[in-house]
Amino acid sequence: MARIFSSRKRMTDLKIQPAGILRYESSPGSLRALVEKCGGLKGLGAGDRTFIKPNLVALDESFPIPLYGVVTTTRLVHDMVLLLKEHGVESITIGEGSVYGRNFGVPTAEVFEALGYGELAKRYGVRLLDLHREPFSREDFGDYTLEISEPALSADVLINMPVLKTHNQAVVSLGLKNLKGCLSMKSRKACHAADGGLDGYLARFVEKLTPDLTVIDGIYGLEKGPFYTGTAVRMNALIASTDPLSADLVGAAAAGFDPGAIPHLRLCAGRRARSTDPEPVLRPGDDIDSVRKPLKWDNTWRADDTGPRAWDRLGVQGIRLPKYDATLCTGCSGLYSPILVLIMAAYRGEPFNEIEILTGKAARPSGEANKTLLVGNCMIKANRHAPGIRETVLVKGCPPGLDDVTDALRSCGIEADESGLMAFRRNLAERYKGKPGFDETFYKV
Ligand code: SF4
Incomplete structure (x- = not known):
């Protein structure tokens, strides 16, 4: 051999x-x-x-x-x-x-x-x-x-x-x-x-x-x-x-x-x-x-691509987060779940102010948002001067930092708070505990 x-x-x-x-x-x-x-x-x-x-x-x-x-x-x-x-x-x-x-x-x-x-x-x-x-x-x-x-x-x-x-x-x-x-x-x-x-x-x-x-x-x-x-x-x-x-x-x-x-x-x-x-x-x-x-x-998205169907349960409105595509590389995809969780945790029952969040390299603005967050250098390059954007919020970096994303969401009136993220992570850490068949020794020698 x-x-x-x-x-x-x-x-x-x-x-x-x-x-x-x-x-x-x-x-x-x-x-x-x-x-x-x-x-x-x-x-x-x-x-x-x-x-x-x-x-x-x-x-x-x-x-x-x-x-x-x-x-x-x-x-x-x-x-x-x-x-x-x-x-x-x-x-x-x-x-x-x-x-x-x-x-x-x-x-x-x-x-x-x-x-x-x-x-x-x-x-x-x-x-x-x-x-x-x-x-x-x-x-x-x-x-x-x-x-x-x-x-x-x-x-x-x-x-x-x-x-x-x-x-x-x-x-x-x-x-x-x-x-x-x-x-x-x-x-x-x-x-x-x-x-x-x-x-x-x-x-x-x-x-x-x-x-x-x-x-x-x-x-x-x-x-x-x-x-x-x-x-x-x-x-x-x-x-x-x-x-x-x-x-x-x-x-x-x-x-x-x-x-x-x-x-x-x-x-x-x-x-x-x-x-x-x-x-x-x-x-x-x-x-x-x-x-x-x-x-x-995978998680399914709303038919109009404004966010995951899971948002329907909470009634999240006034925001558009198109589903990630194959152009989103691992660096920025690590931000995707935190963005979803931050938005859900910040939702208080009132529609957001028509905010749009674009990621990856191929997404295009809808032309209907009041503010458009361009997340990552690739998205900024692709859309910085795109027609149809009323106000851009640039989240620079390759990938950007989570702090930058949080600040950008706040600048759009979304009260993003990392404590929501921590609670989400704590839930993830606990969820298999005591369940039959889940044995941590599989990950040890
Ligand atoms: S900004 Fe960097 S990490 Fe994000 S999609 Fe582009 S190349 Fe990947």
Whole structure:
């Protein structure tokens, strides 16, 4: 299985391989059985340099907000390390570039520490890499280039371990999407370009960074993901394949989606003239229904796009917050939930004064608002001089700070108060306590 960077196989060379399913029951037995039935570590040599890419998207600074379904369970990553050790593998690297910005997240090293990875390093000599601090290689996709982490590209064996979750922009975040965490921040932002082509990028990372094994961790799935504002569901689903697309097709079906209706999966399949039907790529005897649990995708918005339907329950009026689109990159998306919560907490039953809040790169003013907040440098650039705006309120930054957003809301007469946000976070921190099936030891070693 040993390869060197220059000869590493590419997705375009891959034959279709089946995906296996197993219900999680114990550690490390369940993962071992699944990997064996998929031939997932076949040919692995003790001298191979292995690289595990979990999904450790971000940790809020107000952790311990539970991360069920948001990040890969530490337990399953620990199991994978044990399997590699059983194969005599010496060189094990776990790499991630967690989101860490002005409003959101902590450095990757702190994410590793909070989730018990320090113990994996201590016990098994695993090397932990913050990919933001490692070199990137500019990879040519023909019509564009992206900076991809060199340690991930140059590993002999790449093991992708996403979590089974929904994603507000990508519909699902499985193996193909998880590879985005191996991009530089600059390239991640480029994937959210104004043309809205995020799905096209998600479909193609795998052409340069082709996992040898994908294991989808569905011990917990996440509805209305990708962050902890979503709702976790205990599923006990494990899905694995040496073929990244097969794994994702089955993973999407396990979450109750038609994989052919998920744009980045459809595009990835289309580029290699493959079907998106998960049934033909299932291992004989495996059954998606044995783990299937339909997950709700996303919050729905009012028909006139003035805000989430949840605002109807409170009767929120006089404000327009169009639904985020694919051009909103992670930095600004970390502000989105706080904005929603601040507005709800500030609503006192009287309509706001026709305020409009625009985010991302593609939204356009309605021409009907008294004040238009342009959130983030991208939105300012796109609309600063747009016709139809009566008064602009600029919220500068890439991304802006939460304080700037709060000040801007106040300047529009919305009494935004961070205590409402803190109460919301406290609720999130408590909500799984005592619920059967929710066990914090899955995120410890
Ligand atoms: S302003 Fe916001 S959307 Fe634009 S690049 Fe910066 S973080 Fe992304």
